[in-house]
Amino acid sequence: MLFESRGAPTRPRPGREWSDEIDDAVRGLASGFLIGIPVVFTVDSWWLGDQNEPLDSLTLLAFSYVLTLAAVYSIGFRRGLRRGRQYFGDAVEALALAVLALVAVFWALGQIGDGQAPSIAVGRIAVAIAPVSLGVAIANHLLARDSSRADSDAGDAGAMRLGGRDGWRHTLVDLAASAAGALFLCLAIVPVDDLTAIATEVPFRNLPLVILLSLLVTYSVVFSAGFAGETQRHRTSGPLQTPFAETVVAYLVALLVCLTVLWLFGRIDRESAVIEVYTKTVLLAFPASMAAAAGRLAV
Amino acid sequence: MTERAARRKSIAEWVTLSLSVLVVGALIIVGLVEESRRQEGDATALQVTFDTERATVRDKSFYIPYTVVNTGSEAIASAEIWFEVYDGERVVESAEINVQFLPLQGKQNGVFVTTQDPASHSLHSRVESLQFP
Numbered sequence: 499m500l501f502e503s504r505g506a507p508t509r510p511r512p513g514r515e516w517s518d519e520i521d522d523a524v525r526g527l528a529s530g531f532l533i534g535i536p537v538v539f540t541v542d543s544w545w546l547g548d549q550n551e552p553l554d555s556l557t558l559l560a561f562s563y564v565l566t567l568a569a570v571y572s573i574g575f576r577r578g579l580r581r582g583r584q585y586f587g588d589a590v591e592a593l594a595l596a597v598l599a600l601v602a603v604f605w606a607l608g609q610i611g612d613g614q615a616p617s618i619a620v621g622r623i624a625v626a627i628a629p630v631s632l633g634v635a636i637a638n639h640l641l642a643r644d645s646s647r648a649d650s651d652a653g654d655a656g657a658m659r660l661g662g663r664d665g666w667r668h669t670l671v672d673l674a675a676s677a678a679g680a681l682f683l684c685l686a687i688v689p690v691d692d693l694t695a696i697a698t699e700v701p702f703r704n705l706p707l708v709i710l711l712s713l714l715v716t717y718s719v720v721f722s723a724g725f726a727g728e729t730q731r732h733r734t735s736g737p738l739q740t741p742f743a744e745t746v747v748a749y750l751v752a753l754l755v756c757l758t759v760l761w762l763f764g765r766i767d768r769e770s771a772v773i774e775v776y777t778k779t780v781l782l783a784f785p786a787s788m789a790a791a792a793g794r795l796a797v
Numbered sequence: 798m799t800e801r802a803a804r805r806k807s808i809a810e811w812v813t814l815s816l817s818v819l820v821v822g823a824l825i826i827v828g829l830v831e832e833s834r835r836q837e838g839d840a841t842a843l844q845v846t847f848d849t850e851r852a853t854v855r856d857k858s859f860y861i862p863y864t865v866v867n868t869g870s871e872a873i874a875s876a877e878i879w880f881e882v883y884d885g886e887r888v889v890e891s892a893e894i895n896v897q898f899l900p901l902q903g904k905q906n907g908v909f910v911t912t913q914d915p916a917s918h919s920l921h922s923r924v925e926s927l928q929f930p
Contacts, residue, residue: 519809548900549872549930552832556825587814594817597824615902617831620824 533633547622555624569635596631679793842869845922
């Protein structure tokens with residue numbers, strides 16, 4: 499039986515090229531980051547991983563593979579026709595992408611490869627891998643490929659109001675969507691105050707890396723991952739509508755939202771040292787900027 | 798396009814799959830190696846070292862860096878450790894420290910503050926109790 503993923507092109511291609519592989523991998527990674535980062539960003543999951551014995555970690559890994567296989571079978575992250583044994587290979591690839599994503603995140607946060615034992619790396623990855631690999635495995639469903647609410651064909655009121663999506667109006671809608679996405683995530687993380695523990699654990703010297711990774715991932719999500727309306731985003735004119743400018747400005751919006759929410763919940767105040775404000779804001783902006791990117795994809 | 802053509806993997810697909818197997822395989826191998834090391838090690842073992850050469854003096858107090866490493870085969874939820882400063886055979890100062898969450902081979906760095914000069918006194922540590930997850 500031939501199975502075609504939702505959002506996949508209807509015209510089958512004779513073979514998969516490197517560009518297809520890279521495109522699918524970037525889309526899978528972006529989707530994995532979007533779904534998995536809020537879970538990764540809880541210090542309890544790190545401590546849980548620290549206490550895991552290696553055999554428990556491997557059991558978790560096997561369990562994650564089974565879950566990922568089910569998600570790959572029903573949704574998937576690859577375009578084109580998939581069948582039979584290919585699902586098993588796709589699930590391994592989704593798991594490998596999740597491992598790479600987690601290594602990048604934990605390395606940027608100074609939580610692996612910075613003097614920690616290998617068993618700690620395995621434990622932390624094993625605890626966090628299921629949500630990330632599931633995120634990779636449902637990339638085709640997260641947002642349909644190359645379509646957008648802004649397409650007038652979509653027929654909803656927002657799309658009609660946006661019309662041609664030109665100029666300032668388009669820019670303002672994008673910025674508002676970024677702020678809404680960042681706010682949504684901040685309201686989930688800031689009240690539980692994991693951020694103080696995370697800020698204690700992450701070395702200060704790693705914060706520039708965190709900023710770079712935030713920008714790289716959000717750029718990939720919006721402009722390189724083949725998600726909704728990417729083609730149209732590249733074509734759109736208007737202030738701040740170049741990929742680089744939009745990524746940086748959306749990140750700044752996420753920073754501003756983080757700062758505001760931290761202030762509102764009393765996590766920072768006038769007495770806080772500048773270094774504490776900087777650390778907490780940059781760390782919170784890591785998942786918040788990804789939510790901001792998701793917000794922009796939704797409009 | 799025939800079903801057979803659709804089934805055939807391109808070189809790009811093979812390379813991607815091979816790299817993925819390599820990444821996941823590496824994670825599994827590291828896990829297995831760590832598990833065998835864990836089974837060979839002592840059940841409980843904590844190693845405490847003082848770095849007196851890097852000690853600093855401030856306001857008549859000596860700040861001595863120390864490291865606690867879990868060298869045993871089980872993760873430790875918390876450990877109570879006594880630090881004792883000896884002047885010859887006599888304990889002249891002692892303090893209790895509490896270490897939380899020491900994973901396998903996990904390391905906790907800290908600074909022990911004492912009024913006694915580490916150059917003329919000796920430092921000892923004694924594990925008082927351990928709790929496991």
